[in-house]
Amino acid sequence: MNKKQLEDIMPHRPPMLLLDESEVVGDEAHGRVAITGEEFFVQGHFPGDPIVPGVIQCEMLAQNCCVLLADDPSAKGATPFYTSLDKVRFKHPVRPGDTLELVCRITRARGPFRFAEGEGRVRGELCVRAEMSFALVAPAAEKDGAE
Numbered sequence: 190m191n192k193k194q195l196e197d198i199m200p201h202r203p204p205m206l207l208l209d210e211s212e213v214v215g216d217e218a219h220g221r222v223a224i225t226g227e228e229f230f231v232q233g234h235f236p237g238d239p240i241v242p243g244v245i246q247c248e249m250l251a252q253n254c255c256v257l258l259a260d261d262p263s264a265k266g267a268t269p270f271y272t273s274l275d276k277v278r279f280k281h282p283v284r285p286g287d288t289l290e291l292v293c294r295i296t297r298a299r300g301p302f303r304f305a306e307g308e309g310r311v312r313g314e315l316c317v318r319a320e321m322s323f324a325l326v327a328p329a330a331e332k333d334g335a336e
Contacts, residue, residue, distance in 0.1 A: 192206065192210070195208055199256075206252070207222055208252050218293045220249070221288060226285030241287075246283060249289065251271060258325075263301065267327055269324070272322045273321065283317075293306070302322055303325065305322070
């Protein structure tokens, strides 16, 4: 999926739509983000030695997980809200000029919650790894009973 196709299934929009592309391969989402150095999140992090902030790398993983939710009937119309980040590890910095390759999988579901794990690599080198969970939250109008 390219950015336009991602917008069709995700609630994110630029500048917070961070994925360049993603596809489902078996039970995994394989995403890609090319870091140019023009992104808002590297402009001041850090001048002269820019790197992608760890929290942004976690957001990239979460957005890649959203691709897996596109075929989940329980997720239709819901917004996936982060509920936890566990066992997050940053092993190598991600810098302008790098392409972060993401692989995520849903590990289990319980009611409105989805649990996942993911990792990001640059040129095969592990940069970030995390376990995550999300709550599938209905739009406010549905929760309020409004039409």
